[in-house]
Amino acid sequence: MDAKEASATDLKRPREEDDAAAAAASMETENGDQTKEPACFSSVIPGWFSEMSPMWPGEAHSLKVEKVLFQGKSDYQDVIVFQSATYGKVLVLDGVIQLTERDECAYQEMITHLPLCSIPNPKKVLVIGGGDGGVLREVARHASVEQIDMCEIDKMVVDVSKQFFPNVAIGFEDPRVNLVIGDGVAFLKNAAEGSYDAVIVDSSDPIGPAKELFEKPFFQSVARALRPGGVVCTQAESLWLHMDIIEDIVSNCREIFKGSVNYAWTSVPTYPRHVSLPFNIHGVIGFMLCSTEGPDVDFKNPVNPIDDSSSKSDAPLKFYNAEIHSAAFCLPSFAMKVIESKAN
């Protein structure tokens, strides 16, 4: 495994050096210093955070920045945490919003409970990415789970989450969690065959470093690591902008997962993206949900309701429920035509 670790000492206050685009404006940091703005703020709206990406040309989503709390650079990406005017604290990786305190519940709960509530008694779960810990927090609600493995490439994301997002990073405190800092592709290649009930892939854009995570060899590794009738859930784009990419992902999954292949979607206002991956846009996130050959999995009708009272966490579910689980598989007509033609 070619894990590269960024030590906790890399966690530092906003850098003094900055590029020319940021020269015009200044901003108060946590400790009261005046410092130059990161480029992703000042290049578009002074005093605002703006995300723009080749993935959605011609669009920007902006949140008012009240205070920059952290700015660092790991071996993999630029990491920023700021206090926003209306969404609480916001985590940004390479200029792209990953999570906000206000709406992280929708993403974390759906990417986790859509797969885990679709199979009876999940015991062994693997999370690829998800370094903020929110998916771990959600997996931990399932009393049947005995082991939760996580492979996250960037240790700085874990450290920053523990420092600034304690209600998200609380997931790391569960004693069933084994955290590995390393490359998810390599981790899966080395995983024992048929060893997991569920794999959750909290991955990034197919454009960029996570490209491999949307290609057949990766899906093949996932299928190999799952038990018969095991399930995978992976982030899968916005229906509104990238039907072409979704079409390819569905085709690839249909070839590799011999159980069922489904597309679901849900609403997340700030389009959070997780762990090095700008992947949900337009206030919606899509998920691919597939199962391997074996016991049938009917994703649209969950068989494993969460008993909130059995959860180690004190906080109740905010977003997920059995009704919204089923509703997530109801697609707009324009998408249904394309996806059903590829999935069946």
Add this chain to the structure above:
Amino acid sequence: MDAKEASATDLKRPREEDDAAAAAASMETENGDQTKEPACFSSVIPGWFSEMSPMWPGEAHSLKVEKVLFQGKSDYQDVIVFQSATYGKVLVLDGVIQLTERDECAYQEMITHLPLCSIPNPKKVLVIGGGDGGVLREVARHASVEQIDMCEIDKMVVDVSKQFFPNVAIGFEDPRVNLVIGDGVAFLKNAAEGSYDAVIVDSSDPIGPAKELFEKPFFQSVARALRPGGVVCTQAESLWLHMDIIEDIVSNCREIFKGSVNYAWTSVPTYPRHVSLPFNIHGVIGFMLCSTEGPDVDFKNPVNPIDDSSSKSDAPLKFYNAEIHSAAFCLPSFAMKVIESKAN
């Protein structure tokens, strides 16, 4: 009726005079002139359209402006049409996006077919607002409908839609349509009791001129104008930001509509708002769906499927289908608790 009309001669090219904030940048208009940018462009991002409102402090949603096609001022609002980089032509009223060519289908189809597919054989339908014509286009798909009345306050919106959005304004061509330019509140007060099967309210924010459209007297007028077991559908905010407002609307509706009271929501990436009303944000739109005392209406299980082949329109439905109709009533847990406690 205190209708005020803006004549078609008010349709004019972008104004030469502009405020100081716009002085820095210029933009090519349809006829090639260089003119100053409207304030809502340049005040935030040069070359971009940005919408900001007291309704969602600290947030902005931005689209790249390729060309301003129209700018005018009616008796009620500023009207702008621009060509965007990725969403086709965009209609903006008082600085707020109303519709884009790319995603208008979701809003128009859902606000129309959620009520009309929930009752058998709707014959007489009233639309308040909706001056772009898109809701009319959707109502016209229902072969059972014999009469479609529309009361829109701003004639300029109708004229601009006919000029720049022919695929939306096509709704006005249906021979069953009676368009009245005037005040919707007054129109409803004068409507015959029990005369409509369905009323669709394409209204604006409760902050501002449309405030009345969210208060009890207006809902009472709607209930009076509906037949027993008649239905109303009105835009009703984003679950993500304004649960307090939604709570009040639900309480008011519960007092006045003695049939059923329901909340539904759907995804529209650019948060379009219609006819003088900045009302859907965060990529989702909510709807209140209520029925009057009389034959039961079970909104969650549509009884009146649309037969596409009977439609006068050649274009098939892009977004709506029976599955997504039912799914729209499945709410996140945080919203379900509040709304169900008020609605039942």
